[in-house]
Amino acid sequence: MICRLLGTAFLACALAACGGGGGGGDTPPAPEKADIAGIAATGAPFAGAVVTLYDRNGRAVQTADVGADGSYTFTIPADTPAPLVLEAVRDDVTLVSTFAETRSTRLNITPLTTVIAARLSPDGDPRSLRTDPSQVTPERLAKEVEELVAVLQPLVDAVGNPVDPLTGTFSADGTGHDRVLDSLSVSIRPSGTFSNIEIAVRVASDDPVTLPFTSNGELPAPLPDIAPGTLPPVGIAQMIADLTTRLTACYAVPLEQRVNGATSSSTNVTGTAADVVAPACRTLFVGDDPANFLNNGFRVGRDANNNGAFAGLFRRGATGVVFDNGQLEFLRNNAEADVVFSYRSRDAAGAVTHDTLVARTAGGTLKLVGNQYAYNARVRPWVVDREFLNQAQASYLGVGYNVWIANQVVSGTPVFSKVEVTAPNGEKFTFKPLAGRTELAAVRGDGSLSNSSVLMLAGRFKSASQPGAPSDFETGFNWAAPAYTEDRIKAVPEQGTWKLEFFHADAAQANVVQHHRTISRAPTLAEAALMPMADLTPQAKDEIRADTSTYGVALFGPPSASAPNTADLSVAGGGDFWTVPAGAAAPTSISVYGRGPDPDGSGPLRGPAFDDRVTVPQSARKALITCTTLSVGDTHCDNATGVNQYAQGSTISVLELWALAPRGVEISRSPAFWYPLPR
Incomplete structure (x- = not known):
């Protein structure tokens, strides 16, 4: 037998190597406890998550907290029926891992182990594995680990220090296997009977390398060769965590010490970047100057209508906001390879916001810079559940993209004559001002103006007996014709780049081009049907x-x-x-x-x-x-x-x-x- 240090294949090999030498003596008693420990991480430690260990029957055996370094540990009875399934949950994110036997072992919980769990799950949803772990055998587990490692081998080679993603030893410190995690974006979308999975490499490119596949299909071919210098900086997760910590420290400064013009009795004040005076706040930005920040047309400041980037700096109600859960999303394809990261913020009243920020590396530290775009626009995947309260049979579910472009006006006159949008798949769309609307509206294929900024890819009635399609009557939207199939929706990458070209009503002004990149694609109709909604x-x-x-x-x-x-x-x-x-x-x-x-x-x-x-x-x-x-x-x-x-x-x-x-x-x-x- 050739021994391989790969998941449970190593276990089988070790068992074969011991116990064959004869020699008599009493058999030692079986251990009464099994220790299971490892790292829960997405690149950044999955700190604050709660890990639940489930046995073969789906019974929750124990829970454990994930530490600041991503570590967790369990001590469980040795007779706990295997296979074992571990779920680490933080907010709406769940990471899953599994092991085929009950014995002391190291077991990591990462996006890669979650991919393995999805491929072993009966319906492709990794969270369903604990209800039916019958496919988790030593042989199947070893095969899934080996095949996934083979797909990722070029990235592992670029990083060095290869580690078994399931049972290998690593630290969530930005090096070794943790840098592999930092360099990958993993998406797993349950759709009912299987999951749609995409693994993308976070390199500075408008066309990132992606590996789409399904939980019940064959794995794709291995990644192409990857130059180490194109990967995110070593320790990027720690740099992002440091930045969110510094953001929290800024917002902990009392209002009258954060900005000019505020007193101990002030609720809100107005001001510009020059009025930000607290060193903890000024040093957040490139050049230690908030005036260098520009994002979607907004500079740091606050006007009487609460407009401005980081307007919360000028509001007492924002004091005490906590920023955390920073996660690298991608590197921008510019000379500085600016870092785009997602984060969570929580105010003193408990309100939670999820958003992204753009930062730049300066001397090993991240500083906020914004996307440096002149105009307020964004592109996000979109799901609509339209219930017709007076005609239930017309209710439907729809999916698409919201290309939101602010309808800027001066003295009541729109600034833009139109904006031409190019989608990641090369399709082109036009948006124009619509009286009474805060955003530009999409132009339909026949040249007429829709009532919405949403590009509808597909829709279906909730009632299977209702003939036709929602697009037959819901004419306010710009519907794709023909409607996108589920496979065509999936073909749009999670991190697709959209080009927006702005044409001004004043023809003497030059056109402006902005590129907006999503962090996830539009869900398919099957995926959207599983999403809980208010x-x-x-x-x-x-x-x-x-x-x-x-x-x-x-x-x-x-x-x-x-x-x-x-x-x-x-x-x-x-x-x-x-x-x-x-x-x-x-x-x-x-x-x-x-x-x-x-x-x-x-x-x-x-x-x-x-x-x-x-x-x-x-x-x-x-x-x-x-x-x-x-x-x-x-x-x-x-x-x-x-x-x-x-x-x-x-x-x-x-x-x-x-x-x-x-x-x-x-x-x-x-x-x-x-x-x-x-x-």
Whole structure:
């Protein structure tokens, strides 16, 4: 037998090498306990996660906390029935690992061990492995480890110090196997009967190397050769953790010491980058100067409308915000190979935000620089669950991308004539200003203007008996024609680069080009169907149906100074209007969509379109939205009574509960009131 230091193949080899020498004597008693320990890491230590160990029957045997260095340990009874499955959970991220026997061993929990668990799971969801670990045998486990290592061998060679990803010894310090983890982005998306998996190498390129495959299919060919110098810096996870620690230290400084113009009694102040005075804050930025930061058109500062990058520096309510869970996403393809990382922030009230930042390496330290783009735009994957409250058979699920481009105006006139967008697959789209909207709208294939910034790739009715497709009646969107298949959606890389070219209304101004890269792709319809989402309460739905069944809209009457026309999103008695199930991202933005008064008296739904929204904390379950005038000629508001409110004849036809998942997926629960199908 040739012994291989590879997962459980080493165990089988060791057992074969002992016990064959004869020699008599009493057999020693079996050990009563088994020690299982290892590292839980994504590159960065998976600190703060809770690891649960499950036995063959899916019974939770014990839990353990993951330390600051990523380490965990268990001591369990030696008769615990194997296979064993370990789940490390932090927020909405779950890492999984497994072992075929019950004995003392080292067992790591990483994105790579989670890939192995997905391939052994009955439905491709690594979290399902604990309910059916029948495929976890020493032979199968060794085979999966060996094949995965072979696929990643070029990266392992570039990094050096090869380690068995399942049972090998390493530290979450940015070197050796941990640098392999730092250099990989792993996505596992359950779709019902299998998972779609993608492994990408984090090199500075607009076209990163990706390996897509399924949990029940063959593994792809090995990675191409990789030059070590193109990989992320050694210790990048530790550098990001240091930066989030410094961000936390900045926001711990009292407001009157952070910025000029604030006193101990100030709640909020306005100012610019020059007004940031606390050294703990100024040293966060390139050149130790917040004025060097520019991101999507915003400099550091805060105006009277709370606009500006890091506007929280000027608000007392932001004091005490904690930044953590920093994770490298990719390196920008520029001369400095700027670092794009995701993070979590939590304010003193418990509100949680997930977002990304751009930093630059300076003397072994990361400093914030922003993407240096002039205009406010972003591209994110998008999921919509549209429930037609007055016509249930029309309800559908849709997926696509939200190409959100701010509709910038000067004196009521749009700054842009159009923006041309090129998707990662080469498809081209055009976006133009739409009166009354805060963002540019997508132009349909026939040249008409849609009512949305969303590019809809595909949709399907929730009712299998409903004929046709949602695109047959939901004409406000720009639908792909023909609709994308599930395989075509999967073909778009997780980190796809979108090119945006801005054309100005003033033709004398040169075009501006920006490149925006996602950190995850749009889910397939099968994947989206498994995503938990916020929803209106049953009472809220009943009240909406009662108010909208006649016209399919909420219709406002005459304005009133004492009882102004607002969108009061609470149920009778002031109760909760929506609910958030376990595992769902909580909404942080609530919007209403509708039309202003009919200009010629022909009836509701004839006036110009508008949208109004309000930001809410994640703990909120109700909201109040007031009317906001968005442009010259916008007629949906009325302030003749001295109170800004909805004008008589304005209508609302759609609500939206908007949430952002940690992996950058926008989730839209959009109850609609109108009747899209014949009655």
